[in-house]
Amino acid sequence: MFANPSVMCNLMRELPTNIFICLLLTLCSCNQNSKQEKSAVKNIDTITTGIENIQKREPFKQVVDNLPNELLEFVPKNYSVLDTVSGDLNLDEINDYILVLKKNDEDTLSDVIDNPERRPLLILLRNKDNKLQLARKNNNTVYCIDCGGMMGDPFMGVTIKNGYFSVEHYGGSAWRWTRIITYKYSKQDNEWFLHKDGSESFHATEPEKVESKIKTTKDFGRVKFETFDIYREE
Template sequence: MKITFLLFTLTHFLIADLGNRYQVDDEVQVPVALKKYIPKGFEALEMAKGDLNRDAYPDVILILKKRGEEKTSDVNDHPEKRPLLILLGQADKSYKLAARSDNSVYCVDCGGQMGDPFTGVTIKNGYFSVEHYGGSGQRWTRIVTFKYSPAEKNWFLFKDGGERFHATAPEELKTEVKTAKNFGKISFQQFDIYKEEK
């Protein structure tokens, strides 16, 4: 009983910290070379560096948000989309826009009572993952991972999954992960996080 209570308490504080961590509007410092890719009325939500296409040059993922999105986004009728840009590093240290998707990152109010569900993006050796966490009494995570295909010079959905649990029973996790065996071949540009997969 004590172990269960301790687990619940630790999970509660971890979740509270996670929620608070991503609701602080720390300004993302965008290098001058990348600012030209940010459309008027938008600003950077997140920037991550890594190897996206398995070459010798560092690449960048830039996730944008509309200024004032928390006042204009309505998840049911018109969510304010958050563009995700894949910018590939070039030999001259400039960047080239390789791909864009407006449907890979949940909107600011898509997380329910937990607030903004976006928690971050990670890049590793040709893979990148977009991570979310939300819910109210029923909590959920969703991690969507894409993999680079050198032959097609594009990124394809590799895994889509997460965990569900109730706030009062965090140890009772339900995990579901789908792969290409479930959803087939979906390019980064075709993927739609708002669409419920059957």
């Protein structure tokens, strides 16, 4: 049975249009897939190169130029002052000082694995004659310049408040961490003891998911400021 010629003519006229529509749909589909693939590749690149894009934080810089002579006499040769802060350290309502020192060439000498360059922290108390005296010293309560991993120098500063003082650090790479060591003055013992050792960690892509860990005297007992060692393996 033969088809109606008029129908055949109509089909022939519609065929190029149908072919064109099919080709157009095919091209659109391919283009969409290509965009999705490029987007996926871009996302993968962002994830895999995330660590490389971390900006190294500049070393801690405190304005310590033109220090008064009463502080300079506690700075040994080949050292400079990394940080200085004033406050009441022994609850006598008189402002004392904390000095954090560093070797002048610590950036080339320090090796975080084999030989971390120590940064002494000095407690300076003001006596009745209004003169500063060295009360205590610890070489192992401030992390070294290269202890912060890819983030660089982890030292963030020292704070003093009513017989307490804290040493703050922040470092890491894709995984970030903080560590704050807090000491408390005891009038009865005329001594500073470790009060808290707190730390937090989180991934840079999920900063809201923080893991916290705080140790107190229930965990480490009575530890004098002078004997605490931040490098000691737990």
